Amino acid sequence: MTDEILLETEEKMLKTEEHLLNQLSGVRTGKASPSLIENLQVEAYGSMMRLKELATISTPEARMLMVQPFDITNVKAIEKAIQSSNLGLNPASQGKFIRIVLPDLSAERRAEFVKLCKRFTEDGRVAIRNERRQAMESLKKAKNDGVSEDEVETAEAEVQKLTDQYIVKLEQHLAHKEKEILTV
Numbered sequence: 001m002t003d004e005i006l007l008e009t010e011e012k013m014l015k016t017e018e019h020l021l022n023q024l025s026g027v028r029t030g031k032a033s034p035s036l037i038e039n040l041q042v043e044a045y046g047s048m049m050r051l052k053e054l055a056t057i058s059t060p061e062a063r064m065l066m067v068q069p070f071d072i073t074n075v076k077a078i079e080k081a082i083q084s085s086n087l088g089l090n091p092a093s094q095g096k097f098i099r100i101v102l103p104d105l106s107a108e109r110r111a112e113f114v115k116l117c118k119r120f121t122e123d124g125r126v127a128i129r130n131e132r133r134q135a136m137e138s139l140k141k142a143k144n145d146g147v148s149e150d151e152v153e154t155a156e157a158e159v160q161k162l163t164d165q166y167i168v169k170l171e172q173h174l175a176h177k178e179k180e181i182l183t184v
Helices: 002-025 070-083 107-144 151-181
Strands: 041-044 047-050 054-061 065-069 090-095 098-101
Touching: 002 098, 002 107, 041 090, 065 070, 065 090, 070 098, 107 151
Parallel strands: none
Antiparallel strands: 041 047, 054 065, 065 098, 090 098
């Protein structure tokens, strides 16, 4: 029973780490990356869809993104979604595709992006701690259901070790992204 709780807790913590990585990939650095805009929500076909479901996103140059919609009728909707995102991007429609030239990041904008990354990481830490709390509660219930006290204590120590491991991983991802953002 304690093994199931540990396994479930580790899965949830891994999902939290993956979620943080996904959020961090959407934060702009000095160079162009399709992950910057691929998850933008675009209103198309009567519903909200992610940009990567509607178009091919490429980087022909280090500071340029090219968006080529599968259906040309979505060009205006994609352009509008990119402009309304607060990424500071200005798309230029070229008929069948959209070109986005990434402007240089100012020092203030870089600082804002670092703050945003720190907020994402803090949310991840909180989620990890919540998983730890839930695991500890489950272990207390297991103790009441007849699992030995030694087994529960061992499992609690393992949950704490997992928590510490994943928080360190989140910190490493933040440090890497921060370095990437601040590199001119």
